[in-house]
Amino acid sequence: AQTVTQSQPEMSVQEAETVTLSCTYDTSESDYYLFWYKQPPSRQMILVIRQEAYKQQNATENRFSVNFQKAAKSFSLKISDSQLGDAAMYFCAYRRAQGGSEKLVFGKGTKLTVNP
């Protein structure tokens, strides 16, 4: 079974600084998708960024970028120029590429605090 591990239960960063959240996963599949979701206090799950395993290029969305290391099964999220609104729980998630009904497997989350 696939597993996703987020080893940092909590992280903090100063406003305008850069922070990296770690995620590792375990799978025997070669084709899959990886996601980072943000959950602010409102509880809404918001997709931050996605990565297709077959793509070597790391995904980037404005201030958010990933470092995808397929061989190491690592998928870290870098937040640049951190803003107060970035404070939230962040979840890493994995999904197999084969099978339309495939579920997301989530890590336990990292709580990010942004200090002014």
Add this chain to the structure above:
Amino acid sequence: DAGITQSPRHKVTETGTPVTLRCHQTENHRYMYWYRQDPGHGLRLIHYSYGVKDTDKGEVSDGYSVSRSKTEDFLLTLESATSSQTSVYFCAIRSPGLASNEQFFGPGTRLTVL
């Protein structure tokens, strides 16, 4: 928000009572999911559906049942609620037409079982 609503948004009930949570979507998405979120566990899949009347179990399905008689509605039922089912419940959808293969989530339902 991909047109997903959940009802109720909050519910307090007593042990042993039946509870039904509703997920409603307006965009004919084929796949629908129910997750629960608990501190220290992230989100875990309860049940999912891949079409009308087509459902299957997830990793934490004990004590839950689901039904999908229409494309737009996916119901989660706790036949006899227990305190261990106190949680936040999220519905999600996915459409094969979405190139990103991402799932979109509803706003969540906070259920407290006393």
